[in-house]
Amino acid sequence: MKRLTPIALPLLAGFLAALGPAAPACAQTDSYMSAEASDPRQLGWMTGFPPPPEKLIMQPESDFFSFPKMRWTVCHIRELMPTRQVSRGIGAPVPLEYALDDGIDAVTFTPMGGGEPMTWEESLSANYTDGMLILHEGRVVYEHYSGCLDETGKHAAMSMTKSMTGLLAEILVVEGQLDDTAQVSAIVPELVDSAFGSATVRQVMDMTTALDYSEDYADPEADIWLYSKAASPLPKPEGYEGPNGYFEYLQTVKQDGVHGEAFGYRTINTDALGWIISRVTDKSVAQLLSERLWSQMGAEQDGYMTVDAKGTPFAGGGLSAGLRDLGRIGLLMLNDGKLNGEQLFPEKVTENIRAGGDKEVFAKAGYNTLEGGSYRSMWWLLHNEHGAFAARGVHGQTIYVDPTADMVIVRLASFPVAKNARIDPTSLPAYQAVADYLMSK
């Protein structure tokens, strides 16, 4: 296998490459084309009948998820891979309320690590933003689409999918359907000989499992590649004898160290959690997302999830959804499960998540831009003065919930590099500045 640069990784590997521990806290994008120059509408991907060869975006993944093509692909995952519907049902959506605030674009902040002050509006391009939604006191105060996205489009949520899977698991825990103190092997016996078998459900939910799992992209035998091959929905190549699908792959993962001692951000934890919640409910993650969230929250659009060759949804990164529907998820997290006058899950669910994980365990992973934070049920806790917490996905996806400011921010983006630590410097201070602005009104 040839060496691939991180931005030319296969999609599934790309999903995994979030939030590297050693990424520098700077906002520069090296020599990449600007957001304006790389706008997929500008570049004309997949236009024409047929598109000329230089405008085509196709398999393999190393092509369709390379920058700048990736800026088109994040809105068109289903056109390249099999997917499973996350149904909103067939009733009428419940429209969000609006109270647009045209002062937000001028809000100014100083990026992390210093540098010149920047306006909110400038940060949108700096972060290759495709969609931006700000909800304050339950109403939309800011909405912006760019690049491949519009209000009827769906965008890859990337690792924010993990937070959806974690939320489902936490709901099941609070409802008593899932025991988070149980050993995984007691629920999924097939995992008994894997690293997961001896971990507790909670350790999987908080990613404190000790896994022998290499993401050295330069090593063709690295686990990340084996995982990608197993997870691919395409027919396996002749002679392939490795695991087929998420579930088979998970059984091959070995332990390295002691569970519970350190936070280790590994997507396969979420796939294991997807297996666990599917086993206890006898429903796929896509079906659970539909039944518990999408069909209950007045969603405007169906979502969808990528699947492996056996139809298993990619619990760790496969969701695509509309911007406003992810805003509805944010409102549910902000308002302890209440939306449109209904309680969709017990308050205890968000209470548990907002309590956060073990900060010392988290600190060992060395996330520069999230110092003092923690990780709980697949949500990122900032533990800042506002008690903010977030779903986060590579290339800049976030659902950022600020309970003090009564604010939710959803960003969908296609930043050239698969490192959110590169985006945080022009995002996290911007979110804080908007929160302060909204609170001061």
Added chain:
Amino acid sequence: MKRLTPIALPLLAGFLAALGPAAPACAQTDSYMSAEASDPRQLGWMTGFPPPPEKLIMQPESDFFSFPKMRWTVCHIRELMPTRQVSRGIGAPVPLEYALDDGIDAVTFTPMGGGEPMTWEESLSANYTDGMLILHEGRVVYEHYSGCLDETGKHAAMSMTKSMTGLLAEILVVEGQLDDTAQVSAIVPELVDSAFGSATVRQVMDMTTALDYSEDYADPEADIWLYSKAASPLPKPEGYEGPNGYFEYLQTVKQDGVHGEAFGYRTINTDALGWIISRVTDKSVAQLLSERLWSQMGAEQDGYMTVDAKGTPFAGGGLSAGLRDLGRIGLLMLNDGKLNGEQLFPEKVTENIRAGGDKEVFAKAGYNTLEGGSYRSMWWLLHNEHGAFAARGVHGQTIYVDPTADMVIVRLASFPVAKNARIDPTSLPAYQAVADYLMSK
């Protein structure tokens, strides 16, 4: 390539195998499992986490579209292949009105070719019906789900997709955006050296092109196989040098005979028509379906279309949609473009289609169960006393419009054999009997 029986054909080939001219007019299903015994819920396809090997439905197509697995697959196409959304938009759906009539199940009819009288209810199982909707005077009088389908599901429309493409083309003709007397090569110059180049748009729309196109499934070099390979959305095998995608394949089709002399039911006509309407509008068939129909008609669900490896929607057979939404299409055809108080396309569109095609030209194709009929703009005209016309797709799909009875019937089905002539004997007389029953009330 090994010989495949017709029911084990790859999906794309399966789409093509509609309405063979020489099929006997009988309703027996040979030794196939009954509708009840082959119900996918009964057989438990794709249940369990993971599904055990004997319950798995996967690539290749010869597996997933074989009977009885096909009875699951028709509701799950997107889980096996890349697809493109046919968006309903994000507004509220316009619910259908209901006036359910519990007398319909007992309506009795005599199958074509004689045999014992049968009730409507019995015909549902005889035809492996997954969904049945009857609309009378604009209201739902009968609704039934079985097999893989429910009210939130989507089902493969198979060759009914052709009628959607034909409807779009007829709309463009009436609106003056498409000249149906033009030579195809004047619109799509890339087709100048193919059989289509010298045909008129109307000959393509009515499938009276003279094509050198073999569907001899036993011949591995038959065109049907080359077409299937070209159209597959999967990456092409190493060393493959044939056409990639619908558009490239169409350019290779040669002429055999004189255009306009005989009806010849060939799916590739619809793919050519898809190219034509995409070229004149600069929009894909999926986008046109959304803009002109799905987002205008109060649809409850998005539809979707399968695509080739370059993202081109399968205009000849790739649509999946909900039962009620196809009912809305039927109402539009019945009421000359009017639905929910709005005129979505000019009345002249359905007037042109209902006028029918050339009966003599149609008769040459020898359709036993459709004697005296014709084909116009990819719709089947029965030219019976009620002026009924229909969209039809293999394995039993239909949108049947009876203007005299003010009735629309939509059936979605998964009949074991890809021959509608096997289903017509217990369908067409049943539709007539229900029409008579509704008119006599």
